Amino acid sequence: MSYFCERYPIIEKSSLSADIYSYTLLCPNVAAEAQTGQFVQIKAEGFTLRRPISICEIDKQKGTIRLVFEVRGKGTDKISRLNVGELMDIIAPLGHGFTVPDTLDGKAIIVGGGIGTPPMLDIAKKYKDKCTAVLGFRSFDRIILDKDYTKAGAMTIICTDDGSYGIKGTIASPLDEELKAGGVSMIYACGPTPMLKAVVLTAERYGVKCEVSLEQRMGCGVGACVVCACTVRRGGSKEQVLRVCKDGPVFDGSEVVF
Ligand SMILES: Cc1cc2nc3c(=O)[nH]c(=O)nc-3n(C[C@H](O)[C@H](O)[C@H](O)COP(=O)(O)OP(=O)(O)OC[C@H]3O[C@@H](n4cnc5c(N)ncnc54)[C@H](O)[C@@H]3O)c2cc1C
Ligand code: FES
Structure with missing residues (x-):
């Protein structure tokens, strides 16, 4: 699965509640590749580590993705100061998303x-x-x-x-x-x-x-640093350590060792 590290124009911004913002980015290459449950790593100006935020909506026809995030600390506060017309620097799409079959039995x-x-x-x-x-x-x-x-x-x-x-x-x-x-x-x-x-x-x-x-604290977001380790038990075998950023963030619930 390929990902992109680019700056994309913000074409919509709104406030959903105190400190929670919705952004839509025009990023046709990301939208074309993205799957439900994947995330982006956003660059906050002045900070080394990027901030992981889930993709909320993907519109493959319009070439857009929507992100919704809460201001929790200095990084998300900085990002929330970006406005329509400015560029957001992201690495995306990242991680392993949800399984969404075309038809469900129930x-x-x-x-x-x-x-x-x-x-x-x-x-x-x-x-x-x-x-x-x-x-x-x-x-x-x-x-x-x-x-x-x-x-x-x-x-x-x-x-x-x-x-x-x-x-x-x-x-x-x-x-x-x-x-x-x-x-x-x-x-x-x-x-x-x-x-x-x-x-x-x-x-x-x-x-x-x-x-x-x-959700896990992240460093690189692409599987290289193992900051985001989580423990799972796969196929009844013994516990193993996986990376939330690359092997997840979505896991089969029965595998996760909470
Ligand atoms: C896969 C994934 C998807 C996420 N999706 C969303 C989303 O859609 N909307 C949303 O509001 N939040 C989401 N989060 C949480 C979001 O990443 C944190 O709230 C954000 O990184 C906090 O950064 P900060 O600089 O504001 O806070 P600070 O506390 O100042 O951050 C300091 C450092 O800790 C990291 N950090 C702090 N809290 C978290 C956290 N809960 N998870 C991961 N890293 C953290 C930051 O990335 C940064 O490196 C997601 C987290 C993960 C792992
Ligand atoms: S954040 Fe670096 S391996 Fe997951």
Whole structure:
């Protein structure tokens, strides 16, 4: 899989909530190669290490990708100061994405936690009403992309920790309800590690295949430095250390040693 290291024009920028931004880049070569669940490494001016951000949407016809990120520290703060018309310096597309078959035997469930919500939007666009998105946020003001998921055709269930919108609590009980209803053949998840662990355990209980996108601190982003190590158990064999940037970020949930 090839990737590009170039500067691309920003053609759209918007603010989704306090400190969360959406950017669209015109990058036809990246869009042509990119797969759902892959990520980009963004250069923040003045910083040596790039910042990994998932690809939220890919439009191969328009030659664009969309990125949605939260300002967490100095690097993402610097990047968020870029505006339409300026260039964003990225290495992309990187990593191993989600498995998105052309046809599913049953329904898909997408589970997104907070800023883990973006990378699965294209899955919802593909499966439309054959998919349910269960999205969890801290509170009403942190909700993002709910309308995008609904517009994609997914049945969208929102949970907030404080009950300020939707179901009060975590994604655990609506996920359980959806699985109990049956007919689910695939779960896709991205979000905080405790949430991913809970999703994998639930998927195992119902015997449903599950893929999770892991987050790990990164150095190079292309498989050379092993800063992003994670432990997996593949095919029942003993534990092995893989790289989130190159072997992931998406893994079969049953393989991950949390
Ligand atoms: C594969 C992948 C996809 C991601 N996708 C998204 C996304 O779509 N939207 C989004 O808002 N965030 C995403 N993140 C998290 C994002 O990379 C961090 O929030 C960001 O790197 C923080 O940088 P900073 O300079 O603002 O923070 P600082 O804390 O100042 O960063 C210092 C260093 O730590 C690294 N770092 C800090 N937190 C993280 C983290 N959680 N993950 C990886 N490296 C980190 C930074 O890259 C930098 O090298 C993703 C992370 C990974 C690994
Ligand atoms: S970040 Fe360097 S190997 Fe993954």
